[in-house]
Amino acid sequence: MSDTVVNRSAGTPPNGAEPTPGIKAIRLRHPWRNVFAVVLLLLVALFVIDAAQRPAYDWPSVGKFLFDQRISQAAFVTLQLTVYSMVIAIILGVTLAVMRLSPNPVVNSIAWIYLWVFRGTPVYVQLTFWGLVGTIYQTIDIGLPFTEPWASYPTRVAMSAFVLAIIGLALNEAAYMAEIVRAGLLAVDSGQEEAATALGMSWAQTMTRVVIPQSMRVIIPPAGNEVISMLKTTSLVTAIPFTLELYTRSRDISAVTFNPVPLLIVASIWYLFFTSILMVGQYFLEKRFARGIGDRRPDRKADEATGALTGIVPVVGGGQATVVLPPKMPENPPNNNNNNNGDVR
Template sequence: MSESLVPVVPSGTTHPPEADLPPQSAPPTSTGQRADQGPAAGPLSAQRVIPLRHPGRWITSAVALVLVAQIVHGLATNPFYQWDRFQYWFARPVITDGLWITLEVTAYSAVLGLLGGVVLALARLSRSPVLRAISWVYVWLFRSVPLIVVLLFLYNFSALYRTLSLGVPFGPAFWHFDESKLATDMVIAVIGLSLNEAAYAAEVVRAGILSVDQGQHEAAAALGLPKRYQFTRIVFPQALRAIVPSYVNQLIGLVKGTSLVFYVSLLDLFGSVQSMGSTYPGDIVPLLLVATVWYVILTSVISVVQFYVERYYSRGALRTLPPTPLQRLRAGLPNLIARVRRETAS
C-alpha cells in the first residue's frame, strides 16, 4: 500500500512554508491601479473635470427672460400708454416744479421726523415714568391715526384756534400769533408728515439702540464718560447699523406719502399730475406714468445712498466690506464669460 507524503512543518510554526502558500494578488499602486491591471490612467491634473449641470436653473432663467421680454414688448408697443405724450410731459416745468416741492417736503419732514424720533426713543428708554408714558402715548396715537386725517386736521386747525399765544401757563399771554398767516400749505404739509414720521422713527431708533450689546454700555460707563458722550460717540454710531436699513424704508414711504399733501392744496409731483390730468383728460395715463417714473427714480437714488451709508457704518463689524456694484460687475463679468464658454464648449 502506498503512503501519502505529508509535508513536515518545523516546530514552533503554525502555518505551512511560504513556498506552499497560494499566490497573493499584488498590492495596489499609488494611482489606485492594481499591478496586474496594466498601467495607470494618468495623473489627476491631466484628467478633464466635467462641471455640474444645472438644467433647472437655465430653464427657469430662460422662462423669466421670456416673461420680461413680453412685458417690455407690451409696454413699448401698446398705443394705450401714449409714449409720445409721456415724453412731452416728463420734463415740463409744471412737473419739475411739483417734483421740487416733493423733494423739499421730503427733506424737511425726514430731518424733523428723525430728530423727533430720537427724542421720543430716548424718552421711551429713560427712567422717568412720565417721559415713558408721554412717548408711548404719542407713538400709539400717531401710528393709529391715518396720515390723511392728520393733514386734514392741521389744514382746518385755524377753525379751532384762530390765534396762538405764548405766556404764563394758565395765566396772561405776552405774544399772540395769527395761525392762518403762519400755517401756509408748505408748513402744514411738513408739520403733518413730521409728526407722523416721528412716531415710526421713534420705534426704529429705539430698536437700534436696544440692538447695541450691553457690554458697550458698560464699557462706556466704565470710561467715566458723560451720558451725552456715551450716546453720541459709542452707542448711537453702533446703533446706526440697525437704524439705517429700517429708516430708509420709512424714508421711501415718506417720499410716496408726500402725494397726500395734494389734499391740503399743495401741488407736489402727484398734485401737479392730478391737476394736469383734470385739464387734459386724454393724457391721464401718460401723466400717471410720468409720476410713476419719477417716484421710481427718487426711490432708486435713496436705495443707492442707503447702500453706501450701510457700507460706511459696517466698517467696524465686518472683516471685509461688501463690494460695490461696480466691483461686483468687474469681478463677475469675466467669470460669467468663462462659464458661458465652458457651457457652449461642452
C-alpha cells in the same frame, strides 16, 4: 443640505507624512433655474413690447411732460417736503426713543401715548385733521396761560398749507423713527456701555463714540426705507389740501388734457429717480457703518506642517460655513535619520 460636491485629490506633504486630500468645491448644476430665468425674461420682454405698442400709454405725451416746468417744480417741492419732514422726524424720533428708555414712568408713558396715537391712526386722517387746524384754532396766541396774550396771529396766515404738510408728515414719521432708534440702541450689548464707563468716559462720550456708532448699522436700513416711504407719502398731502407736490400737480394737468395715464407715468418716473438716488445713498451708508461686521473672508492659509488648507470654507447654498480641520498626524511618525539624538520631529 449643501449644494456642493467635494472632490478630493491627493497631495504630497513634506517630511514623509501621509498624503493630505485637497478640497475642491464643485457647484451643482440646476438646469430648472435657468429655464425659470428664461421664462421670466420672455414675460418681461412681452410686457415691454406690448406697452410700447399700446396707444393708451401715449409715450409722446410722456416725453412732452417729463421735463415740463410745472412737473419739475412740483418734483422739487416733493423733495423739499421729504427732506424737511424727515429732519424734524429724526430729531423728534431720537427724543421719543430716549424718553421710551427713560426709567421715569411719566416720561415713558407720555412717549408711549404719542406712539400709540400716531401709529394707530392713518396718516391720511392725520393730514386731514391738520388741514382743519385753522377751523379748530382760529388764532395762535403767545403769552402766559390764563392771561391776555402778548401777541395773536391768525392760524391761516401763520401756518400755510406747506407748513401744515411738513408738520403732519413729520409728526407721523417721528413715531416710527422712535421705534427704529430704540431698537438700534437696544441692539448694542450693555457690556459696551459698562466697558466705556470703566474707561472713564462720560455718558455723552459713551453714546457718541460707542453706542451710537454700533447702533447705526441696525438703524440705517429701516431708516432708509422710511425716507423712501416718506417720499411717496408726500402724495397724500392733498388731504390738507396742498396741491403743489408732484402727484397732485400731475393729476391737475391730466384733468385739463383728459389723458391721465401719461401723466401718471411721468410722476412715477420722477419718483423712481428720487428713490434710486436715496437707495444708492443708503447702500453706501450701510457699507460705511458695517465695516468689519459680516464681511470676514475665510482663512485659506495653508497649514505649515501639512500644506493643507485649514479654516472656514463657505459651502454654496448650505446657509452655514463648514469647518475643515487639518488632518491628524500619524501616531508613529518615522524617525529623522539626520537627528543624532534620535528625537522625533
